Amino acid sequence: MNFPVFHxxxxxxxxxxxxxLQARYxxxxxxxxxxxxxxxxxxxxxxxxxxxxxxxxKAPRAVAQELIDELGSLPGVAQMEIAGPGYINIxxxxxxxxxxxxxxxxxxxxxxxxxxxxxxxxxxxxxxAHIGHLRNAVLGDTFVRMLRSTGAQVEVQNYIDNTGVQxxxxxxxxxxxxxxxxxxxxxxxxxxxxxxxxWDLYARVSQHFAASKxxxxxxxxxxxxxxxxxxxxxxxxxxxVSDAIVLCHLATMAxxxxxxxxxxxxxxxxxxxxxxxxxxxxxxxxxxxxxxxxPKKGCWVMAGSxxxxxxxxxxxxxxVRSNGIxxxxxKDIAYQLWKFGLLGKDFHYHPLLTGSNGHQVWVxxxxxxxxxxxxxxxxxxxxxxxxxxxxxxxxxxxxxLRALGYIxxxxxxxxxxxxxxxxxxxxxxxxxxxxxxxxxxxxxxxxSGRKGxxxxxxxxxxxxxxxARVEVDDRHPQAxxxxxxxxxxxxxxxxxxxxxxxxxxxxxxxxxMQEALSFEGETGPYVQYAAVRSRNILxxxxxxxxxxxxxAAVLSSDAFGRQLAQEDFWQLTLxxxxxxxxxxxxxxxxxxxxxxxxxxTLAQSFNxxxxxxxxxxxxxxxxxxxxxxxxDYFRRQLERTLDVLGIRVPQYM
RNA sequence: GGGGACGUAGCUCAGCUGGAUAGAGCAUCUGCCUUCUAAGCAGAGGGUCGCAGGUUCGAGUCCUGCCGUCCCUACCA
Numbered sequence: 006m007n008f009p010v011f012h013x014x015x016x017x018x019x020x021x022x023x024x025x026l027q028a029r030y031x032x033x034x035x036x037x038x039x040x041x042x043x044x045x046x047x048x049x050x051x052x053x054x055x056x057x058x059x060x061x062x063k064a065p066r067a068v069a070q071e072l073i074d075e076l077g078s079l080p081g082v083a084q085m086e087i088a089g090p091g092y093i094n095i096x097x098x099x100x101x102x103x104x105x106x107x108x109x110x111x112x113x114x115x116x117x118x119x120x121x122x123x124x125x126x127x128x129x130x131x132x133x134a135h136i137g138h139l140r141n142a143v144l145g146d147t148f149v150r151m152l153r154s155t156g157a158q159v160e161v162q163n164y165i166d167n168t169g170v171q172x173x174x175x176x177x178x179x180x181x182x183x184x185x186x187x188x189x190x191x192x193x194x195x196x197x198x199x200x201x202x203x204w205d206l207y208a209r210v211s212q213h214f215a216a217s218k219x220x221x222x223x224x225x226x227x228x229x230x231x232x233x234x235x236x237x238x239x240x241x242x243x244x245x246v247s248d249a250i251v252l253c254h255l256a257t258m259a260x261x262x263x264x265x266x267x268x269x270x271x272x273x274x275x276x277x278x279x280x281x282x283x284x285x286x287x288x289x290x291x292x293x294x295x296x297x298x299x300p301k302k303g304c305w306v307m308a309g310s311x312x313x314x315x316x317x318x319x320x321x322x323x324x325v326r327s328n329g330i331x332x333x334x335x336k337d338i339a340y341q342l343w344k345f346g347l348l349g350k351d352f353h354y355h356p357l358l359t360g361s362n363g364h365q366v367w368v369x370x371x372x373x374x375x376x377x378x379x380x381x382x383x384x385x386x387x388x389x390x391x392x393x394x395x396x397x398x399x400x401x402x403x404x405x406l407r408a409l410g411y412i413x414x415x416x417x418x419x420x421x422x423x424x425x426x427x428x429x430x431x432x433x434x435x436x437x438x439x440x441x442x443x444x445x446x447x448x449x450x451x452x453s454g455r456k457g458x459x460x461x462x463x464x465x466x467x468x469x470x471x472x473a474r475v476e477v478d479d480r481h482p483q484a485x486x487x488x489x490x491x492x493x494x495x496x497x498x499x500x501x502x503x504x505x506x507x508x509x510x511x512x513x514x515x516x517x518m519q520e521a522l523s524f525e526g527e528t529g530p531y532v533q534y535a536a537v538r539s540r541n542i543l544x545x546x547x548x549x550x551x552x553x554x555x556x557a558a559v560l561s562s563d564a565f566g567r568q569l570a571q572e573d574f575w576q577l578t579l580x581x582x583x584x585x586x587x588x589x590x591x592x593x594x595x596x597x598x599x600x601x602x603x604x605x606t607l608a609q610s611f612n613x614x615x616x617x618x619x620x621x622x623x624x625x626x627x628x629x630x631x632x633x634x635x636x637d638y639f640r641r642q643l644e645r646t647l648d649v650l651g652i653r654v655p656q657y658m
Numbered sequence: 659g660g661g662g663a664c665g666u667a668g669c670u671c672a673g674c675u676g677g678a679u680a681g682a683g684c685a686u687c688u689g690c691c692u693u694c695u696a697a698g699c700a701g702a703g704g705g706u707c708g709c710a711g712g713u714u715c716g717a718g719u720c721c722u723g724c725c726g727u728c729c730c731u732a733c734c735a
Contacts, residue, residue, distance in 0.1 A: 037675060052677060055715070065715080089678055090715070129735075169735050304733060313661075320660095326733040333735045396662070397730060424663080424729085448727080476697070496697085507683090508671070511663065513728070520670075520684080524697050527671090527683045534697055542694045590674060602672065605682085616690095616699045636694090658697065 010105065012585035014081055014097070015049070022051065025076055032057060038095075044576055047086075047094035054091040065091025081105075099575055100566030106582060106638065107557050119385030122344050123149050123421075124162040126258065126265070127391070129171040130247035132207045133200035134257050135459040136516050137392070137426040137452055143505040143651070144423055145390035146263040147597040150649045151588055160384065164340065165270040165368075167247035169333070171454075173229040175203050176242045178210035180228070190242055194249035201461065203250060208457025215455075233330065235276055244272070255358070255366070257462050261498055262651045264360050266367065267381045273352050273369040274339055280331050282350055283339035292408030293324050303327030312404030322401050334398050338405035345406075345414045346383030354378035386417045393422040393511065421595065423510040427451050428460065429517040436460070449515035460516065469497035472522050473530075481657065488656065495655040496530050502652050503529030506601040527605050529652050535608035535615075536647060536654045539640035542620050546633070549621065553637060559630045568631040573617070577635065580610045584642045588649060597650075604646045611639045 019036040026032040034056065041050045054069035061068060069087045076085070083098040125145025128138045145161075152159045166172070179185040183206070185193070193199060214225060231239035251268070258264070274280060284305075287293045293305045304327050309320025324335040342348040352369035356376060359365050367378050391399060399420035407415040427449035433440055438458060444450050452459035474493035481489060504521050508514055524530040546552065569575045587603035620636050623629040644654055 035675080039677070040674090042678060042680090046678075050677085055677080059715085092678070166735065171735065301733070306733095320731090323733050328733075330733085332733075393663075394729060395735090398735090473697095480695075480697085512671075513664085515670085517670085523684080525684085526697095528697085530697055531683095534695090538695070538698085545694050594674065596674090598672080599674080602682085609682090612698060613700095615694075619694065621694055658695075 010585065011579065011582045012589055015586055018049070018079065018082075018095075021079060022053065022072075022076065025072075026053070026057070029075065030057065030061065032060065041092075041094060044572075046088060046092070047096040048579060049095040049097075050088075051093040051095070052091075054093060058091065069093050099569035100562040102582075103565030103569050103578060104560065104562040106578070107560065107634075118157075120158045120160055120383065121152055121386045121388070122160050122162060122382070122384035123152070123388045123390065124164055124344075125149075125390035125421075126163040126254070126263070127166070128254050129169065129454075130165055130167055130250040130254065131171040131175040132204040132250070132454055133198075134254050134462040135452055135454070136462060136465060137459070138254075139261070139462050139465075139501070140423060140426050140505050140514065141390055141392065142258055142263045143261065143502050144510065144597055145388075145421070146261075146651055147502070147506055147600070147649070148388065148390070148421065148595075150651055151592055151597065151600060154588055154645075154649050155592065160381065161264070161266045162344075162381075163265040163268050165247065165251055165268050166333075167243065167251075168232050168235075168271045168275060170229055171207070172243050172247050173225070173232050173239070174210045174214070175207050175246055176232065176239050177225050177228045178206045178213075179242060179246070180239065181224070182206070182210060182213065187238060187242055187245070190245055194245055198253070198463075200250050200253035201463075203246065204454075204461065205457060207454060211455035233275060235272065252358075257466075259360060260463075260466055260494075261502060262653070264362075264364050264366065266379075267354065268357065268366065268368040269340065269343075269352060269381075270369045271336060273371050274336050276371040277350065277352065279339040279343060279348060279350055280336055282348055283335070283342055284325070284331070286342075286409055287324070287338070287405065290409050292405060296321070301327075307401060307404065307408070311408050312400045334401050334405075337398070337402050341387065341402050341406060341418060342409075342411075343382050344384055344387045345411070345417075347406075347409075347411060347414065351382065354381065386419065387414075388419045388421045390421045390423070393424050396420060396422060419595075421510075424513040425451065426514045426516050428458075429515045429520075432460070432516060432518045435518055449513065460518075465521070466497060466501065468518075469500055469522060470494050473497045473500070473524070476524065477658075484657075492655045492657060495653045496524065496533060496658065499529030499533045499647075499652040499655075500524060501529070502650060503532070503601060503604075506597050506650060507605075509596055509598045529650075530658070532604045532608040532643065532647060533652065533654055534658050535611040536640065536643040537658045538615055539611060539636055539643060540654070541657075542615075542636050543633075543640065545621055551621075553633055554630050556630065556634045556637075559627075560634060564627055564631070568628065574631070574635070577610050577614055578638075580607060581635075581638055581642050584646055587646075600646065600649055604643070604650060607639075607643060607646060611643065614639065 015038055019038050023036040026036065036053050039050045039052060041047060054065045054072060058065040058068045066087055069091045073085045073087065073093060081098055081101055083096045085093055085095050088094045123145055126138065126142045128134050149159050149161055179190050193202060214222065228239045231237040232243040234240065292311065293307050296302055296304050296306050301321065301323060304323045305325035306321040306323050322334060323332055325331050339348065343350065353371065353373050354367040355370050355374045357366045357368040389399060403415045403418045406418060429449055433450050440450060470493050473496040474489065477489045477493045507527060569578060588600055591597060591599035614635065618632055620632040623632050647654060
């Protein structure tokens with residue numbers, strides 16, 4: 006028998022019950038265990054008697070009784086009892102449960118189902134990152150951490166659209182509005198916060214083009230063409246700008262502990278003819294067709310029936326424009342094919358930079374390199390972390406795979422969607438943003454790069470650190486400055502990451518500065534504080550010349566039975582042991598918010614425990630050992646869970 | 659017009675495949691720092707789960723209709 010940690014019980018107990026039902030009644034539906042609302046009802050509950058009662062035409066309570074009698078004793082279970090109209094409440098053996106927690110963590114050995122690719126961040130490299138991008142990166146990075154914590158093999162990709170209109174517009178701005186030469190831009194790009202400069206320039210260019218005449222729009226097209234073809238001054242400047250801004254973005258994300266394995270770039274998708282290859286495939290297998298009449302005459306389009314059951318007959322998505330230029334979706338289909346290893350082509354790579362943790366980031370190039378990069382792409386499942394507004398385009402991409410006959414891969418192309426981050430009216434006012442009357446009446450206001458409307462990621466991080474620093478200085482005026490700054494940074498990042506994770510994905514966040522700057526209540530710092538406190542107890546113990554006992558030697562199953570007979574100890578232990586179950590559930594539902602929620606309730610449990618039991622001053626030896634074990638167990642689980650959330654535990658708080 | 663998401667406490671949000679008395683945080687109010695740090699703890703008030711039907715032993719959760727909010731519906735990305 007395996008040891009009965011909660012997650013294990015929750016997954017294996019139903020299997021045993023299910024097997025029994027199959028053998029006894031020929032009943033074949035899945036069996037689920039529930040967690041009763043009231044802890045007094047036990048740890049787990051079966052509601053299967055209700056369904057079974059209907060089939061057997063017996064009273065639910067009678068069926069429940071029959072089940073209890075026939076199931077006999079199950080491992081780790083102390084007793085089962087009937088409650089209410091026919092619930093079967095399950096009480097676990099507390100002594101066995103507690104002592105099983107002393108055994109070292111056993112990593113799940115579930116068969117690795119191939120490589121999982123997670124694509125996230127994907128910021129247009131033409132301006133500074135804003136809070137919306139932070140939500141994307143933090144969600145993606147946390148999901149990656151969740152998957153990796155279960156032993157899965159995960160590759161993180163950050164797609165760089167370095168040849169699109171957004172980069173082109175900034176280049177147009179430098180050339181046309183600013184009359185800058187290549188060398189002048191090169192100097193600017195080497196300066197700090199070049200991304201801020203481009204943020205402002207992009208907003209100005211967008212306003213300019215919005216009000217401009219047609220001849221200027223033609224000129225704008227020329228810049229875009231030059232960049233797509235990869236020749237001319239505009240193209241060179243495009244690379245200069247986008248390469249510099251990518252580095253800005255990586256630096257911003259590194260502040261949050263977000264890193265990547267590989268940066269596939271659009272310029273290589275074009276120059277290495279990924280699209281040309283995909284185009285041939287799509288034509289060959291009739292996934293797209295050439296429109297011969299109507300408004301889309303001369304375009305290669307995908308019929309609406311490929312990507313939507315609801316599509317009208319004339320619905321179609323343009324993949325190649327009548328001027329021969331492929332759309333973004335077309336390039337994305339080629340990219341998605343490559344991710345699954347279905348394109349028959351690969352990028353060349355060169356090392357871009359090495360993170361502070363020694364992690365190597367690679368970027369695509371179009372020329373063979375001497376250095377040997379790992380094998381990228383060829384995943385078995387692909388998660389694209391992209392905001393929900395692009396659901397339609399993601400459907401088209403998956404439909405492309407399906408139309409090519411890659412049904413399984415289309416199924417495994419998962420749009421990990423999330424709602425946008427908007428701004429609260431109050432925060433807009435604080436930022437000095439003038440709102441139109443229609444915006445003023447709304448609950449939140451959309452950020453807009455074109456309007457330069459938004460909160461820059463680095464500004465927010467700076468502000469958070471500043472605020473945290475005030476609190477740290479207040480509490481630890483004697484500590485070295487560098488140390489206080491490091492602590493303030495950990496707290497600020499913890500607050501930010503937690504804030505981005507506490508909402509479920511399809512909730513629109515109305516970003517409010519005041520709310521985001523809070524360090525109390527359901528926040529990252531609250532959880533960090535619990536972890537710090539647990540460490541403090543153990544540190545204080547050492548300062549007193551004591552050390553942690555050998556728990557396995559001191560705490561027998563009987564000892565656990567005695568201590569866990571106390572109801573609050575039992576409830577706390579249960580709560581702490583549910584970390585794996587929480588992560589498993591969060592992966593199944595695709596909701597990192599569930600892990601955040603668990604971390605918070607875990608911290609709440611610890612703070613209650615901390616308040617109620619002075620661990621170090623306990624005089625009863627067995628109880629003291631137990632309390633120390635609880636403290637240490639809390640600490641480990643808090644640290645593990647925070648690690649999954651990408652939140653560091655500060656030295657002190 | 660078509661497609662999608664949402665509507666839960668004053669505010670911001672959870673609510674796991676339909677289960678037992680609908681939960682947090684913030685805000686408001688009342689207590690608790692000579693104790694392992696009060697970024698904390700204990701407690702109080704606050705709900706026709708948008709409205710109306712339906713399915714079910716059981717509905718915040720599933721179905722239908724209505725009302726309201728938001729997003730998408732480009733030869734932009």
